[in-house]
Every structure is written in C-alpha cells, then in structure tokens.
Amino acid sequence: MDDLLAQLRAGLPAEALITDPDVTVSYANDMASFCEAGTPSVVVLPRTVEHVQHVMRTATALRVPVVPQGARTGLSGAANASDGCIVLSLTKMDRILEINPVDRIAVVEPGVINAALSRAVGEQGLYYPPDPSSWEMCTIGGNIGTASGGLCCVKYGVTAEYVLGLDVVLADGRLLTTGRRTAKGVAGYDLTRLFVGSEGSLGIVVKAVLALRPQPPQQLVLAAEFASAAAACDAVCRIMERGHTPSLLELMDRTTIRAVNAMANMGLPDTTEALLLAAFDTPDPAADLAAVGELCTAAGATEVVPAEDAAESELLLQARRLSLTALETIKSATMIDDVCVPRSRLAEMLDGTAAIAGKYDLTIGVCAHAGDGNTHPVVCFDQADPDESRRARESFDEIMALGLELGGTITGEHGVGTLKKEWLSRELGPVGLELQRGIKRTFDPLGLLNPGKLF
Amino acid sequence: MDDLLAQLRAGLPAEALITDPDVTVSYANDMASFCEAGTPSVVVLPRTVEHVQHVMRTATALRVPVVPQGARTGLSGAANASDGCIVLSLTKMDRILEINPVDRIAVVEPGVINAALSRAVGEQGLYYPPDPSSWEMCTIGGNIGTASGGLCCVKYGVTAEYVLGLDVVLADGRLLTTGRRTAKGVAGYDLTRLFVGSEGSLGIVVKAVLALRPQPPQQLVLAAEFASAAAACDAVCRIMERGHTPSLLELMDRTTIRAVNAMANMGLPDTTEALLLAAFDTPDPAADLAAVGELCTAAGATEVVPAEDAAESELLLQARRLSLTALETIKSATMIDDVCVPRSRLAEMLDGTAAIAGKYDLTIGVCAHAGDGNTHPVVCFDQADPDESRRARESFDEIMALGLELGGTITGEHGVGTLKKEWLSRELGPVGLELQRGIKRTFDPLGLLNPGKLF
Numbered sequence: 001m002d003d004l005l006a007q008l009r010a011g012l013p014a015e016a017l018i019t020d021p022d023v024t025v026s027y028a029n030d031m032a033s034f035c036e037a038g039t040p041s042v043v044v045l046p047r048t049v050e051h052v053q054h055v056m057r058t059a060t061a062l063r064v065p066v067v068p069q070g071a072r073t074g075l076s077g078a079a080n081a082s083d084g085c086i087v088l089s090l091t092k093m094d095r096i097l098e099i100n101p102v103d104r105i106a107v108v109e110p111g112v113i114n115a116a117l118s119r120a121v122g123e124q125g126l127y128y129p130p131d132p133s134s135w136e137m138c139t140i141g142g143n144i145g146t147a148s149g150g151l152c153c154v155k156y157g158v159t160a161e162y163v164l165g166l167d168v169v170l171a172d173g174r175l176l177t178t179g180r181r182t183a184k185g186v187a188g189y190d191l192t193r194l195f196v197g198s199e200g201s202l203g204i205v206v207k208a209v210l211a212l213r214p215q216p217p218q219q220l221v222l223a224a225e226f227a228s229a230a231a232a233c234d235a236v237c238r239i240m241e242r243g244h245t246p247s248l249l250e251l252m253d254r255t256t257i258r259a260v261n262a263m264a265n266m267g268l269p270d271t272t273e274a275l276l277l278a279a280f281d282t283p284d285p286a287a288d289l290a291a292v293g294e295l296c297t298a299a300g301a302t303e304v305v306p307a308e309d310a311a312e313s314e315l316l317l318q319a320r321r322l323s324l325t326a327l328e329t330i331k332s333a334t335m336i337d338d339v340c341v342p343r344s345r346l347a348e349m350l351d352g353t354a355a356i357a358g359k360y361d362l363t364i365g366v367c368a369h370a371g372d373g374n375t376h377p378v379v380c381f382d383q384a385d386p387d388e389s390r391r392a393r394e395s396f397d398e399i400m401a402l403g404l405e406l407g408g409t410i411t412g413e414h415g416v417g418t419l420k421k422e423w424l425s426r427e428l429g430p431v432g433l434e435l436q437r438g439i440k441r442t443f444d445p446l447g448l449l450n451p452g453k454l455f
Numbered sequence: 456m457d458d459l460l461a462q463l464r465a466g467l468p469a470e471a472l473i474t475d476p477d478v479t480v481s482y483a484n485d486m487a488s489f490c491e492a493g494t495p496s497v498v499v500l501p502r503t504v505e506h507v508q509h510v511m512r513t514a515t516a517l518r519v520p521v522v523p524q525g526a527r528t529g530l531s532g533a534a535n536a537s538d539g540c541i542v543l544s545l546t547k548m549d550r551i552l553e554i555n556p557v558d559r560i561a562v563v564e565p566g567v568i569n570a571a572l573s574r575a576v577g578e579q580g581l582y583y584p585p586d587p588s589s590w591e592m593c594t595i596g597g598n599i600g601t602a603s604g605g606l607c608c609v610k611y612g613v614t615a616e617y618v619l620g621l622d623v624v625l626a627d628g629r630l631l632t633t634g635r636r637t638a639k640g641v642a643g644y645d646l647t648r649l650f651v652g653s654e655g656s657l658g659i660v661v662k663a664v665l666a667l668r669p670q671p672p673q674q675l676v677l678a679a680e681f682a683s684a685a686a687a688c689d690a691v692c693r694i695m696e697r698g699h700t701p702s703l704l705e706l707m708d709r710t711t712i713r714a715v716n717a718m719a720n721m722g723l724p725d726t727t728e729a730l731l732l733a734a735f736d737t738p739d740p741a742a743d744l745a746a747v748g749e750l751c752t753a754a755g756a757t758e759v760v761p762a763e764d765a766a767e768s769e770l771l772l773q774a775r776r777l778s779l780t781a782l783e784t785i786k787s788a789t790m791i792d793d794v795c796v797p798r799s800r801l802a803e804m805l806d807g808t809a810a811i812a813g814k815y816d817l818t819i820g821v822c823a824h825a826g827d828g829n830t831h832p833v834v835c836f837d838q839a840d841p842d843e844s845r846r847a848r849e850s851f852d853e854i855m856a857l858g859l860e861l862g863g864t865i866t867g868e869h870g871v872g873t874l875k876k877e878w879l880s881r882e883l884g885p886v887g888l889e890l891q892r893g894i895k896r897t898f899d900p901l902g903l904l905n906p907g908k909l910f
Contacts, residue, residue, distance in 0.1 A: 102692045102799040103828075125698055147641040158639055160648075161616065176886045182795045183827040184613055185864035186602040186652045187871060187882045188891050188909065193615075193648040197641045214698030237557045243580055243669030283738060340637045344557040372638035373558075409640035416642060427642045431631045435897060436643050442893035454643065 001041055001084075004062055008044065008086075011054030016092075018043040027069065027089060028081045033335050033383075034393065035077025035418045040067070043087040049167065049175065049206045052088070056204065057173035059086055065451045066171075068200035070110065070142025073134035075336050076417030078146065078199040078453050088204060090141045096120055097207070104212045105164065105181060110141025110205050117210075126212040129156035132413070133321055141205050147197030149413030151248045151320070154371030155281075156213070158413065160196045167207035168195060171444040181209050194439070199415055200450040202443040219247045220285035221313035224296035225272035225303040229253060229354070229366075232274035233347035235299035236370045239278065239292055240343060246292070247281040249371030250320050253350070256365040256378075259326035266319050272302065274350075276370065277316055323367040324378065330363055331380040333389075335396045339403030340412030343373035352402045353377045360395040362388070374412035375403075397423075416454050424454060456496055456539075459517055463499065463541075466509030471547075473498040482524065482544060483536045488790050488838075489848065490532025490873045495522070495542040502547050504622065504630065504661045510543055511659065512628035520906045521626075523655035525565065525597025528589035530791050531872030533601060533654040533908050543659060545596045551575055552662070559667045560619065560636060565596025565660050572665075581667040584611035587868070588776055596660050602652030604868030606703045606775070609826030610736075611668070613868060615651045622662035623650060626899040636664050649894070654870055655905040657898040674702045675740035676768035679751035680727040680758040684708060684809070684821075687729035688802035690754035691825045694733065694747055695798060701747070702736040704826030705775050708805070711820040711833075714781035721774050727757065729805075731825065732771055778822040779833065785818055786835040788844075790851045794858030795867030798828035807857045808832045815850040817843070829867035830858075852878075871909050879909060 008017060018024055019042050028037040041064070046052045059066045065085040072079050081087055094111035101124050108117060114128075114135040121128050131150035132138055138148070144166075149158045165179025179185065179192035195202055226232040232251055239249065252260070252275045257268045268275065276296065280288035286306070293304040307313040328334050341349045350366060353375070357364035368375040377399050381392035400410045400423050410416075410423045425433050437455060440447075463472060473479055474497050483492040496519070501507045514521045520540040527534050536542055549566035556579050563572060569583075569590040576583050586605035587593055593603070599621075604613045620634030634640065634647035650657055681687040687706055694704065707715070707730045712723045723730065731751065735743035741761070748759040762768040783789050796804045805821060808830070812819035823830040832854050836847035855865045855878050865871075865878045880888050892910060895902075 100797075100799065102696045103797045104695065105797075147645075149639055153639060157616075158641075160645070161612075170886070174886050176890065177884065178887065180795075180864050181797050181862050182829075182864055182867065183798065184604055184608060184795050184824075184829050184867040186613075186866050186868055187864050187875075188879055188887070189653055189657075189894055190602075190615070190648050190651065191887065191890060193645050196645065198644055202644075214700060240559060241557045245669060340635075340639050342555075342558045342560075342636050343638065344555065369639075374637075374639050407636050409635050409637055409642050411642050412637065412639040413641055420642075424643055429632065431625070431629050432633065432643070432646065435631065435646060438897035439644055439894060442890060442897055 004041060004064055007058045007062065008042065008055065012044065012051055016045050016047065016051060027087045030072040030074035030077060030079040032075050032077040032417060032419050033333050035080055037080035038083030038085065040081040040087040041084050043089055045089050045092045047092050049169065052169045052204050052206050053173045053175065055086060055088055056169050056171060059448050060172045060446065063446060065448050067450050068204050070139035071137045073138040074142065074146055074417065075414045076419040078415050078417030080418060082452055091139060093206065099124055101126060103181065106210045106212055108140050108208055108210060110139060110208065112140045114138050114140060114143060121212055122215060125215050127215045128162065128210060128212055130159045130162060133324060140208060144196050144205050144208060145200050146415040149369065151250060151369065153369060154249050155245055155247045160193060162211045163192055163196050163208055164211050165209035166192050166195055166205050168203035168205055170203045171446060171449050176203065179209065197415065199417060199453050201440060201454055202449065216281035217283060218310050219279040219281035219313060220289055220307055221277055221279040221316045222289040222293055222304065222306040223316055224276045224301040225269050226274040226276065226301055229274045229350040230347040231300040232276045233350060235276055235296045235301065236343060236346060238295040238299055240371065242295060244288065244292060246278045246371060248277065248279045250277040251368040251370035252320060252323055253366040255363060256323045256327060256367045259330055259365060260319050260322050263326040263329055264322055268319055269303065277320055279313065327365040327378040327380060331382050333381055333383040335379040335392055337377045337396055337399045338411045338414035339399055339408055340372060340374040341403055341406045341408030343371065345406040346370060346373050348406055349375055349402065353399055356395050356398050360391040362391055362395055364395065372412065418453060421454060459496060459519055462513045462517065463497065463510065467499065467506055471500050471502065471506060482542045485527040485529040485532060485534040487530050487532040487872060487874050488788050490535055492535035493538030493540065495536040496539050498542040498544055500544050500547045504624065507624045507659050507661050508628045508630065510541060511624050511626060514541055514903050515627045515901065518901060520903050522905050523659050525594035526592045528593040529597060529601055529872065530869045531874040533870050533872030535873060537907055546594060548661065554579055556581060558636065561665045561667055563595050563663055563665060565594060565663065567595045569593050569595060569598060576667055577670060580670050582670045583617065583665060583667055585614040585617060588779060595663060599651050599660050599663060600655050601870040604829065606705060606824065608824060609704050610700055610702045615648060617666045618647055618651050618663055619666050620664035621647050621650055621660050623658035623660055625658050626901060626903050631658065634664065652870065654872060654908050656895060656909055657904065671736035672738060673765050674734040674736035674768060675744055675762055676732055676734040676771045677744040677748055677759065677761040678771055679731045679756040680724050681729040681731065681756055684729045684805040685802040686755040687731045688805060690731055690751045690756065691798060691801060693750040693754055695826065697750060699743065699747060701733045701826060703732065703734045705732040706823040706825035707775060707778055708821040710818060711778045711782060711822045714785055714820060715774050715777050718781040718784055719777055723774055724758065732775055734768065782820040782833040782835060786837050788836055788838040790834040790847055792832045792851055792854045793866045793869035794854055794863055795827060795829040796858055796861040796863030798826065800861040801825060801828050803861055804830055804857065808854055811850050811853050815846040817846055817850055819850065827867065873908060876909060
C-alpha cells in the first residue's frame with residue numbers, strides 16, 4: 001500500500017490523489033442497489049493522458065486492480081470499487097477540445113458532463129442526441145462505458161452510434177487510438193465499438209471523437225391515456241408499423257403516474273392505467289401528432305391530449321424524467337430493471353411484469369422507452385425487511401427471465417456491472433461467453449481493469 | 456486433397472461441391488485489380504447452417520484454409536482464393552426468413568442479394584438503406600463482411616448500423632449467436648459489430664437480423680456545376696455546416712463526367728470541372744433543394760439545375776451509378792481507391808489527387824460520396840505497359856498517404872483485403888495492430904479463416 005502510494009505520487013501531482021479513507025469511501029459505489037462494493041486503496045483524479053498512463057503502469061507493475069469511474073450515476077454496480085483497488089475518477093478530465101460544425105464532430109475528454117456537451121454543441125446549431133435520465137450529471141466517459149441510451153433512442157439511437165474514435169490507455173499504460181474523425185471507415189476490426197459498453201474492462205477512455213447531428217426543430221409532445229398497458233402497447237405497435245418516426249415514445253404505468261403526482265403535484269391523470277407520451281421534432285410536428293393521436297384512439301386511448309406548445313411539452317417530459325426518482329420514494333429501496341424486448345412483445349412484457357408483482361406481493365412501477373421495447377420495471381421494497389428484500393431480488397430476476405423468454409435482452413441500456421453478471425452468461429450462452437472472455441484477456445491479460453464486472 | 460473431398464462429401468449433398476478446376480478457377484477472384492489469388496481445392500455451396508458447420512469442422516480437422524465468398528463484387532481482394540483453400544460461397548443461402556414491420560427488422564441468410572432485400576422490404580413500406588454500387592449483385596453477407604457503404608450513407612450510415620444480430624459459424628464449426636432482435640441492448644462486448652467489416656476472418660455469417668427504417672418519400676435530386684473541385688467541396692461544407700441532411704451528396708469530376716457521357720450519351724455538362732449531386736427525401740424536397748441551390752451558387756456554382764420530378768432525378772442518379780463502370784472503359788485496367796477524409800479536408804484531397812495524377816502522368820477520375828468525404832479516385836492504366844502499371848500502383852499508394860495525412864482513412868467502405876494490407880498497419884499503428892491480431896487469434900486460433908487478408 002505504501003509502495004503503491006509512493007509510486008503513484010512519483011508521476012502525479014499531490015492534488016490528484018485522495019487517500020483519506022473518509023473521502024475515498026464515498027467513491028465506493030455507483031447508484032445501483034444490491035451490488036457489493038469493496039474499499040478502495042486510493043482515489044486518483046487525473047488531469048492528463050500522461051497521468052492515466054502513469055496510473056496504469058503503476059497498477060500493472062504492482063498488480064493492483066483499477067476501477068474507472070465517471071459520475072457514478074450508473075445503475076448496475078459497474079463503477080463499484082473492489083477491495084484495495086485504485087479508483088480512477090475521470091471527472092477532472094472534462095474539457096471539450098473541439099466542436100466542428102462542418103465535420104459534425106466533437107472531440108472531448110471523458111469527464112465532460114453530457115448536458116454540458118449538449119449545451120455547447122447546441123450553441124453552434126448542433127445536437128448530441130444521447131440523453132440518459134442522469135444527463136445533467138453523468139459523463140461522456142461513463143456514457144461510453146455503458147453505451148447509454150435515453151429518451152432519444154427511438155429516433156436517434158444509443159451512445160454507441162455517436163462514437164467515431166477513441167484514445168484509450170490500455171492496462172499496461174500504452175496509448176491506443178481507435179477509429180477516426182471521418183464519417184466512414186472500415187480499416188480493420190471495429191475496436192471503437194468494442195470499447196463502447198465494455199464498462200471499463202478493456203481500457204481507460206481518455207478522449208473521444210463524437211458524431212453530431214444538426215439541431216432538430218423543437219419537439220412537440222402528445223399524451224394519450226389508456227385503460228390497460230396492453231392497449232398502450234398496441235398503440236406503440238401501430239405507430240411504428242405505420243412508419244412514424246417519433247423523437248420519443250414513452251410509457252408510464254399507473255404506479256409511476258401516481259408517484260410522480262405525489263412527488264411533484266403535476267396533475268397527471270392518475271386513474272388511468274397507462275400514459276403514452278409521443279413526440280415529434282419534424283418540420284410539422286402538429287400534423288404528426290394528429291396522425292399518431294388517431295392511431296392511439298384506434299388502439300383504445302380514452303383521452304388524447306396534444307401539447308399546444310413547447311412549454312406544455314416540456315412539462316410532460318419533466319414528468320417522464322422524474323419517474324425513476326418518484327418511484328424511489330415509494331419504499332426505502334428500489335431495484336431498477338432494464339429489460340428490452342422486441343416492441344411487438346412489449347404488451348406481454350408489461351402484463352408479465354404485473355403478474356410477477358402480484359406473485360411476489362410487491363409494488364413494481366414501470367416506465368418504459370416503449371418505442372424501443374425497453375422497460376424499466378422498478379421494484380420497490382423495504383430494505384429493512386429481509387423477506388421483502390428477498391422477494392424483490394427474486395422478482396427482479398424473474399423479470400429478466402421473462403425478457404429473455406420474449407426474445408429480449410437483460411439490459412437495454414444500463415449494463416451488466418455486478419448486478420446482472422450471473423445473467424450475462426444466460427443471455428450469451430457458453431460460446432459467446434468464452435469469446436468475450438478471450439477478448440478480455442487480449443486487452444487485459446492480468447485482469448486488472450474493473451475486475452469482477454461483466455463476467 | 457482426396458481426404459478433404461471425402462470428408463466434405465460425408466456431410467454435404469453432391470450438388471454442394473464443385474471440384475472441376477475449370478469451374479473452381481472462376482471463384483478465385485473478386486473484382487479488385489492487382490490482388491494475387493490462389494487456386495482453390497474445392498468450392499462449396501452450402502444451403503444450410505449445418506452444411507457450413509460441416510465444412511468448418513472438416514477444415515479445422517484437416518487444417519485447410521477457408522475463404523468465404525458472397526457475389527465477389529468486392530474491390531479489395533478480400534474474397535480472393537488462397538492456394539488449396541476451400542472456397543465457401545454463401546450465395547445459395549439466399550432466403551429472406553422474416554420481415555417484421557412492427558419490430559422493423561428483417562432476418563436473412565447471407566446470400567440474399569441487396570436489391571432483393573430492398574425490394575422485398577419496400578413492398579411492406581420499409582427501407583433497407585445500404586446501397587453499394589453493386590447492389591443489384593452483391594449479397595448481404597458480403598456487405599456485412601466489408602461493412603459496405605453506398606450513396607445513402609451521408610444520411611443513413613453504413614451497413615454496420617443496420618446489423619443487430621448475427622448467427623456465425625466459428626472456425627471450429629461451433630455456432631455463435633450475437634446481438635439481438637431488439638432496438639437496444641448492451642449485454643457484454645459488441646461481438647456483432649466486431650464481425651461487421653471483418654472480411655470473413657473471424658467466422659462465417661449464416662444469418663443476420665437487420666434493422667429497417669420506414670420508406671422515406673421519393674428523393675429529388677439537384678445538379679450543380681462548378682469551375683473547380685475546390686468550389687464544389689466548398690459547397691459541400693456549406694451544405695453540411697448549415698445543418699442540411701441530404702439523402703445523398705455526390706461529386707463527379709470532369710474525367711468521370713466525360714467517361715459517363717462517352718459510354719451512355721447522357722448529356723452531362725462535360726466542360727465543367729465538377730458536378731455536385733444533392734438529393735433530399737424530406738417531406739418538401741423542392742424547398743430543401745432551393746436552399747441548397749443557393750448555397751451552391753454562393754460557393755461559386757456556374758449552373759444549378761434542380762430535377763423537376765422523380766424521372767429526372769433517377770437519370771442523374773443513373774449517371775452517378777455508372778461512374779465506376781464508365782471510368783473502367785478509359786484504359787485496359789483501373790485501380791479504385793477508397794480514401795475517406797473529414798469533409799472539411801475534401802478539397803485538399805481532390806486537389807492533391809489531381810496533383811498526383813499530374814506527377815505520374817496518369818488519368819485519375821474521381822467520383823466521391825462527397826457528403827461523407829469518401830473519395831473514389833480511379834487510376835486508369837494500361838496493364839500491358841509495365842511502367843504505366845508501376846506508376847498506377849505508386850499513385851494509388853500516394854493517394855492513401857495523402858488521405859492519412861489529411862486525417863482520413865485508407866478505406867471508407869471497400870475494405871482492406873489483400874489490396875491494402877500493408878497500409879493497414881500504417882493506419883492502425885503497432886498497438887492497434889497487435890490488439891487486432893489478438894482478436895483474430897481469439898476467434899481463429901489456427902488461422903484458417905480467410906488467411907492473408909487484412910493483416
């Protein structure tokens with residue numbers, strides 16, 4: 001330990017090191033429940049690529065595990081410390097290095113906050129779509145580590161689709177550049193994409209070239225109420241089948257609506273079973289909303305309310321963005337699931353989740369990126385009650401099993417971390433898992449990078 | 456050899472094997488010039504996954520290399536036979552297994568022709584964007600192997616962005632399923648993307664889940680003439696900087712225009728230095744064309760001609776699609792380069808290419824996916840003239856060097872194959888190359904899959 005600190009100090013400024021255990025312990029966790037976390041030896045806050053290289057060379061020399069972290073807003077324990085590790089917090093490497101409107105790219109350090117980038121590119125008429133709910137806090141590096149999604153994905157896709165190239169410090173401290181600044185490129189295997197979603201287990205991202213889009217028009221939102229989740233899902237299928245391209249298509253169930261009303265007094269229709277929010281950022285959003293409103297009515301919507309302006313739209317989005325936080329107030333703890341199914345199976349997923357809630361006698365609120373088939377069942381429970389905690393964990397697993405049964409995945413956008421690592425092998429199967437482990441060994445033969453995550 | 460045939464026959468129907476050397480030799484090459492090709496031992500045309508597994512098990516048991524092939528329309532020698540290899544032609548596995556308009560996916564076998572898929576999904580109001588020039592012949596499996604692009608990419612991206620999941624037969628015959636049928640998913644490393652563009656060197660794709668989009672409105676095309684390539688490139692930059700999203704943005708130089716006129720008598724303006732084609736498939740394409748026409752004029756266009764209808768638009772696109780074929784008529788042989796640079800550097804790339812043509816006293820016609828910065832300089836030469844052939848090869852290399860110097864890549868969409876493998880290490884650098892080789896070893900420890908390609 002003294003050796004580790006001495007060697008780290010040799011290549012880092014004093015202010016880059018935190019050794020006070022009262023402080024380092026605050027870096028032990030991300031935002032996932034039920035995920036074990038160890039005690040870090042030291043927290044390092046590098047400001048340069050050379051700092052990161054020094055940390056990795058030291059870690060390799062002394063065989064010390066390294067856990068990279070962004071803002072620790074993750075929901076799967078992927079950023080949790082392991083015992084004796086170096087926590088490598090990239091939050092101080094937070095410069096936007098370049099915004100280029102002709103090439104439509106931004107070059108950033110990993111600690112840049114998602115919202116800061118969105119605003120900076122917005123000032124130049126550009127748009128960086130990925131918008132996880134934590135966008136005001138989370139970092140681009142963390143978004144890359146988990147391949148984050150958000151509300152935008154139904155039209156604009158996930159983080160992975162916006163990462164063109166990376167600078168990565170490898171486990172042994174060498175610097176790797178992947179990808180490109182160009183719109184296209186097929187020179188060799190796509191290492192860039194391999195790092196996206198790798199949860200810090202293959203290398204430390206120290207720079208990213210990101211693709212941007214032109215800023216779309218302000219979106220307009222429609223809210224539609226349904227007497228059942230299945231009817232709302234039917235509307236989702238009709239909307240997508242008819243070739244509409246909403247900029248978001250979100251679902252909140254009754255539990256979620258009530259929780260949001262209770263927390264923020266938003267006046268959502270809390271006697272309804274499911275609320276669907278659809279938005280368009282097209283040249284004529286009102287026309288698109290009218291067409292989608294008709295499809296909702298045909299699917300059995302009891303009420304269809306298009307927002308009249310940006311302010312009304314923003315209010316509805318606020319309600320959706322508050323959903324997770326609001327559901328967290330129901331009990332002392334929550335487990336947030338992240339099962340994504342083909343959208344044609346969404347109704348089965350929601351009805352099945354309701355059945356699981358009944359079976360385990362639990363409150364499970366669901367909000368969903370419905371257009372993507374990506375559900376977030378939030379299992380609410382009392383951590384002080386061992387039996388309820390056990391039932392929560394079991395229901396959480398049963399929800400994943402249902403997702404796989406419906407042709408889905410255990411994680412649409414939150415990642416595997418420690419929370420779902422037993423489930424990863426179930427989804428990938430033995431052949432896939434063997435190859436994934438082989439890739440891990442190729443990049444990190446000593447197994448120092450974020451050990452115990454993913455696999 | 457007898458052993459090989461006997462073992463192959465044990466698990467394959469007779470009609471799946473071609474052993475006649477007069478026939479097998481016709482499977483030796485793709486469409487690249489200057490790429491060595493060996494003599495295959497046998498050509499296998501499997502019809503089922505089990506056939507492919509049998510071939511790979513046999514190849515592994517006997518240590519025989521396997522070269523997978525689609526329609527052999529590739530331009531980098533990636534599908535060229537190596538001596539004594541099994542050529543595995545996937546062209547008979549050509550079924551479209553599913554088209555699902557709600558989930559917006561298609562599930563296909565690798566031998567499906569790109570155009571056949573496009574038409575089939577079009578009948579259901581859906582759109583599969585990737586459109587390489589060879590789209591009437593090339594297969595989806597080949598498109599996946601090379602991560603093909605096309606005219607659509609400036610708006611819709613490349614093949615990689617449409618591959619959600621794969622079934623892959625590994626070198627040892629095991630079957631791997633990667634990815635998903637869902638819109639999103641982050642369970643483990645992105646193996647799907649690793650296979651896309653891997654040129655058959657990691658496994659044999661036997662099934663693909665592809666993402667589809669709603670069919671956009673018919674596009675309308677504008678043609679703009681410029682007195683210099685630089686002025687046309689300036690127009691490209693202005694169009695992209697102003698936030699337009701053309702569905703194609705193509706450039707033809709004077710050599711290309713004249714070649715097309717000579718071949719097809721199309722009446723293109725062949726005294727002009729550069730012709731820019733811009734198209735929009737938006738709700739109001741005429742308005743977009745008007746705005747873009749003004750930007751072209753501001754950049755110095757000498758003439759701006761918007762197509763009045765779909766027929767006129769189609770004619771202009773035909774001219775562009777004929778470009779490579781037309782340039783091939785200038786001399787006995789051509790080498791087609793595929794350098795992609797940031798679009799802000801496109802003018803330098805084109806001027807530099809013209810200078811290289813002058814230096815080597817060669818005709819080099821350029822057509823380009825200008826919106827992507829992806830140029831196709833076509834070096835025309837007489838194969839019977841050793842000195843001209845040498846100069847052709849040297850100019851080809853110098854064009855790649857220029858591309859790298861401008862922050863670009865040696866290949867935007869055609870791939871590495873054998874044509875550019877010396878150049879791959881130059882682009883990737885030693886660290887990147889070492890990791891790429893490590894991945895290759897993980898998937899294909901015996902080095903049987905398409906040996907001698909890429910690296």
